Amino acid sequence: MSTPVGHRPPPAEPLPAAGAAASSRLSVYAESTSVVQGGRLGLRIGRPCGSGRVRVHVHDDISGERVVDTRRRGSRWWLDVPRDWPSSLYRVTVTDRDGDVAAAPDEAQAWFVVRPRQPGAPTLLSLPFTTWQAYNRFGVPGEGLYPAEDPRRAVRVSLDRPGGGPPPERWEHGLLVWLRRRGEAVDFCSNLDLHDGAAELGAYRLLVVNGHDEYWTWEMRDRVEGFVRDGGNLAVFGANTSWWQARIEDGGRSLVCYRDPTTDPIARTNPGRATVEWSSAPANRPENTMTGVSFRRGAGCWGPDMPRMREEAYTARFAEHWVFEGTGLRTGDAFALGTLGYETDAADFREIDGVPRVTGRDGTPRDFVVLATADLRHWRAYGQGGWATMGVFTSGAGTVFNAATVNWGAGLHDPVVDRVTRNVLARLSAPPVAGRWDVIGEPTPVHALVAHRGDLVAAGDGALLTRELCGQNLTWRHLADADGLVALAAPREAVPDGPQEVHAATTDGRLVRWTGHGWAPAGTVPAGTAALAIADCRIFAARADGTLWAAPLAADARRWTAVGVAPPLSGLTAEHGRLYAACADNQLRSAAVPPPDRPVHGWTALGPLDGVTVIAADGGRIVGVGPGRCLRWRAVTPAATA
DSSP: OOSOOSSOOOOSSOOOOTTOSEESSOEEEESSSEEETTOEEEEEEEEETTOOOEEEEEEETTTOOEEEEEEEOSSEEEEEOOTTSOSEEEEEEEEOTTSOOOSOTTTTEEEEEEEOSSOOSSEEEEEOHHHHHHTTTTTOTTTOOOSTTOTTOOSEEESSSSOOSOOTTOTTHHHHHHHHHHTOOEEEEEHHHHHHSOSOGGGOSEEEEEEEOOEEEHHHHHHHHHHHHTTOEEEEEEESTTOEEEEEETTTTEEEOOSOTTTOTHHHHOGGGOSSBTTSTTTOOOTHHHHSOBTTSOOEEOGGGGGGGGGOOEEESOTTSGGGTTSOOOTTOEEOTTOSOSBBOBOOEEEETTEEEEOOTTSOOTTOEEEEEEEEGGGGGTEEOEEEEEEEEEETTEEEEEOOBTTGGGGTTSHHHHHHHHHHHHHHHSOOOTTOOEEEEEEOOOSEEEEETTEEEEEETTEEEEEEOSSSOOOOEEEEEOTTEEEEEOOOSOOTTSOOOOEEEETTSEEEEEOSSSEEEEEEOOTTOOEEEEETTEEEEEOTTOEEEEEESSGGGOOOEEEEEOSSEEEEEEETTEEEEEETTSEEEEEEOOOTTSOOOOOEEEEEOTTOOEEEEETTEEEEEOTTOEEEEEESSOOSOO
């Protein structure tokens, strides 16, 4: 972002120069932001001229345990990290012989992560060292990247300097402590390990981004987005995530961010790497495509108004979703009081019959499901007005969840915030579960269902209903009165002999098609037809006992022929040359559509129906609903998704 945000104020005097061994006060920095268990980390210690030994303490910053207490001379100290130190965030503190820091805490402390020698947990948590370093020496001309529009700001800062640790607000700390207290299996890395590949992402099921992780390199994004596409999952318990593109140069020891394409020399030769906001030209790579949301639609309250964030709460917009399982929330309930801020991220959305639906205009994927919203437009009086939108979406074979607020970790004492966090971690860190049904809408009394041109069409209570086919919990809209319909079907592929319209079987044995204005006759169906499907320019009819018929879809050539027997069923659908049946034994089954002169056979069980009795197929998913059950969907085949 481009506004001062209440991080450290400018120091009263310049801090020691990078690499200085002698200075007016004690200082320390680490030569790397991470070290592997059993590895060696170099630390540079600055001290007043003529001083003797200094005391050096190393603490596991999450548990608070002191793991090293030593006295050292000289300007460089090699820390040999034992193999049994847990993967964690560590803090080094230097003091004089009497134990006094004798300096500002920022410069007398250094921070580093111990990475696992071998990945041993399903979850990897990345810590935002680039952002911590970006705010280091805030307001010092030529030494800090802030204020963002100050002409005296630096555009390149060294990582070899004191400071560059967590801000006073410790946005990341709440989640770290919560994870440790719960005994969650989590490994840690620096986000620079995502940049250079030291973090073995492919060994994990879940990557957690936490707190305020604002500065991302091209390499970080490529690796994380590829990880998710390949079936890994991403959980963001933060906001303002990946706002600025940065570069790491000088052998990994300089952070570069010009913020301005006219001054960044790389913009002329490789414009996509220009260090500007990710959504801006010439980068043109909105962070929404990775995270689902952005600070562009989000909100921020800064400086003396920051405490106002404690007054805000989320409103649940989809309480039936798995993220809210076990919370007791109902749609419309408020939760997570005090967790919103100091910055939030949001997706552009519009309300459809009281339900949020993303527009995609800002780069947010269209399958982003809005789970909760907070209207923070009044924050324009304190900083930036906007929204917060918690949500989830799929990207390739992986799933992305985003809490969309920097301060999420401060609310983990709240039972709802605690349960949501546990739900996300448990699901996204676990191995994929084949055939899992996910809720996409409220219970609806429908007895026939079909997918048609991106929408769902249903028959129920004497009406033809429709809604967009998506993961958001949209409400059904009345399309037309429709008494006496027992089954629906529609062709998915091009139909050479007729229009691509919804067909229906009626209780009195007629076949009709929906023209958009009313029902037109299309022939008859076999007696007792309970379900329909259309595939390969043929229409299939089934009785509840599983008896199957087929006929050409073209009305002038229609003659029904028996084509085999399926298990007893209540629903039938088709996609990509396969039939799918909702069977009476609570199993979803599938069989290939045979040539016209062959019977249907070889029904394969795909998993339990979870109470679903009528089904529709579209886009590689089966959508279903049953008496008293929420509308839901699942992949047609076992898929490597969460």
